[in-house]
Amino acid sequence: MLVRSDYAAHAAQMAELAAEAARGYFRGRLGVEFKADESPVTQADKGVEAQVRAYLAEHFPDHGVFGEEHGVEGLDRKHVWIIDPIDGTRSFLSGHPLFGFLLGHLVDGVPQLGVIGMPALGEVFLGVQGQGATLNGEPVRVSDKTRLDRSILFVNEGDKIHRDHPALFDRLMRSGQTRRFAYDCYPHALLAAGHVDAVIDYDLQPYDFLPVLAVVEAAGGVMTDWDGKPLSLNSDGRVISAATLELHAEMLELVCG
Incomplete structure (x- = not known):
């Protein structure tokens, strides 16, 4: 082998x-x-x-x-x-x-x-x-940021999140020291390289998030679904990436409202 x-x-x-x-x-x-x-x-x-x-x-x-x-x-x-x-x-x-x-x-x-x-x-x-x-x-390697209010947050698929989860979208717009809108894989890559601290993503397929998961985790980051569960071929396509466990926990709290 x-x-x-x-x-x-x-x-x-x-x-x-x-x-x-x-x-x-x-x-x-x-x-x-x-x-x-x-x-x-x-x-x-x-x-x-x-x-x-x-x-x-x-x-x-x-x-x-x-x-x-x-x-x-x-x-x-x-x-x-x-x-x-x-x-x-x-x-x-x-x-x-x-x-x-x-x-x-x-x-x-x-x-x-x-x-x-x-x-x-x-x-x-x-x-x-x-x-x-x-x-x-x-x-x-990912950054060492542990607080969302001091972090760079990327919101992927923001139009879909706004459509389907308007209350969460409103909370996201009040979160992070700096926030940016984006699509696709690059914000997760920037997180792996330490430039971005957290990414929320939505409506993905396994071929969108499983390759990214391997990169984020290898760089020291955390990536799960919105419930904090490990990602798999059967996940529902709602994703959070974070640089640290502390920041990931804060993102989960934000999603839960």
Whole structure:
């Protein structure tokens, strides 16, 4: 069996492959379709995932794969790779450079390794359980902030939170020393690197949060659902990331009202 460093080397290669493929489509002429939930899917999403799947089929033919665009194969296997080829398709379509590539390696359903790639920025965040997190090969770690009123808070999917949880949205607007609105994976990557202290996110899929979970935890952070429960393939897509246990506890209190 390969050791974790070997999996990490393969993950880095796939991130490079995905970044090169995504940059080939970015700010170009894209064919766009809309899924049943009206979220857009482009040639880039399908093309990037196809290339990553081809790599996995060559190097790990006995592993399962869970991809956003091309479905699930062997989800019951011990080793499963999870792929979000373009995390932030709406950003990608609008020429906004903060779209990402997400890749996770699960063993018995538990994330052991995660990649947050930012193709337009030339950044690759890699986290391995028990071995720490890196940005382009250099170690990164979360901040030491323990109080929300002294923290930088990012609110992801704020329009959806406002629509479905207006009272929580109002509390969020009065929280943090500094707050920002965003979408997609990059705020969680910034948290892993110590620039952001807390992120609340909403309406995600497993391919959105499980790769990110591996990076945040490897960097020393905490990431759960809104009830404080561990994230899994069956989680409901409501997510909190925090730099410290104390800050995470305060975020849970904020969510509960």
